[in-house]
Amino acid sequence: MVEKDYVQHGSESFRIEVNELIQYLSLLDEEFFDEPCSSIEDEHFDQIYPSKIRELSSRHWTPVSVAVEAAKLLVRGPRTRVLDVGCGPGKFCLVAAALTDARFTGIEQRSDLVAIARRAALKNCLTNVEIIHGNVTDFAFTGYDAFYLYNPFEENMFQRQKIDSSVPLSKALFEKYSGYVADQLGNMPIGTRVVTYGGSASEIPACYDCKQALIGDALKLWIKTREFAPED
Numbered sequence: 302m303v304e305k306d307y308v309q310h311g312s313e314s315f316r317i318e319v320n321e322l323i324q325y326l327s328l329l330d331e332e333f334f335d336e337p338c339s340s341i342e343d344e345h346f347d348q349i350y351p352s353k354i355r356e357l358s359s360r361h362w363t364p365v366s367v368a369v370e371a372a373k374l375l376v377r378g379p380r381t382r383v384l385d386v387g388c389g390p391g392k393f394c395l396v397a398a399a400l401t402d403a404r405f406t407g408i409e410q411r412s413d414l415v416a417i418a419r420r421a422a423l424k425n426c427l428t429n430v431e432i433i434h435g436n437v438t439d440f441a442f443t444g445y446d447a448f449y450l451y452n453p454f455e456e457n458m459f460q461r462q463k464i465d466s467s468v469p470l471s472k473a474l475f476e477k478y479s480g481y482v483a484d485q486l487g488n489m490p491i492g493t494r495v496v497t498y499g500g501s502a503s504e505i506p507a508c509y510d511c512k513q514a515l516i517g518d519a520l521k522l523w524i525k526t527r528e529f530a531p532e533d
């Protein structure tokens with residue numbers, strides 16, 4: 302069962318902090334964004350999280366500079382609705398929502414990460430962010446224009462680097478989750494955009510073409526260009 306909850310206005314203080322960060326980012330030139338890694342702005346941004354979540358950041362959460370580029374690829378205008386599949390503590394959604402007027406939804410199976418993401422959105426007064434608690438396999442993609450995937454299911458294959466032990470992990474679940482996302486993406490209209498960061502892109506059906514690759518091919522924009530794969 303998927304629980305839906307909309308964030309509401311909260312205190313102004315955190316918004317100012319994020320706005321400062323975004324202003325700082327806009328002063329940096331394009332070259333800087335070609336080399337995402339643990340960086341000053343990630344150290345700064347991750348201060349919003351409890352230390353346990355901060356420690357997982359370099360391995361499991363999108364770097365700020367990557368979130369900026371992904372938002373540019375996904376958002377076509379203020380009406381764009383973006384779904385982050387497996388949003389963790391919401392780093393991509395928070396950065397992208399602070400930068401644009403588009404609407405960002407994150408779905409996340411771990412309740413503690415959901416609570417952290419919602420709290421951060423509230424504190425930042427980001428009313429264009431919605432965090433849903435649930436398993437992606439209980440969630441229909443209808444109504445979204447664009448999708449962000451940062452290795453949502455890889456933990457099932459590389460369990461030595463798992464986030465925690467709170468959810469079951471297995472190769473069978475990797476296949477089940479990837480297959481579900483591939484089916485949902487396959488049913489979306491032509492023109493649907495997907496950005497993947499890292500990973501094998503095994504969730505991307507053959508009716509999508511890779512239209513752009515950035516950051517040493519790690520960040521890819523996929524667009525649905527036909528109803529069926531040529532071999533179908």
Ligand SMILES: C[S@@+](CC[C@H](N)C(=O)[O-])C[C@H]1O[C@@H](n2cnc3c(N)ncnc32)[C@H](O)[C@@H]1O
Pocket residue numbers: 360361362363385386387388389390391392393408409410411414435436437438450451452453454464478
């Ligand atoms: C690598 S993290 C990426 C987090 C976030 N998208 C980001 O870029 O910062 C993948 C997240 O997907 C979540 N996840 C994995 N399988 C899921 C599923 N079946 N349903 C919902 N969330 C899932 C994990 O709990 C984890 O928080």
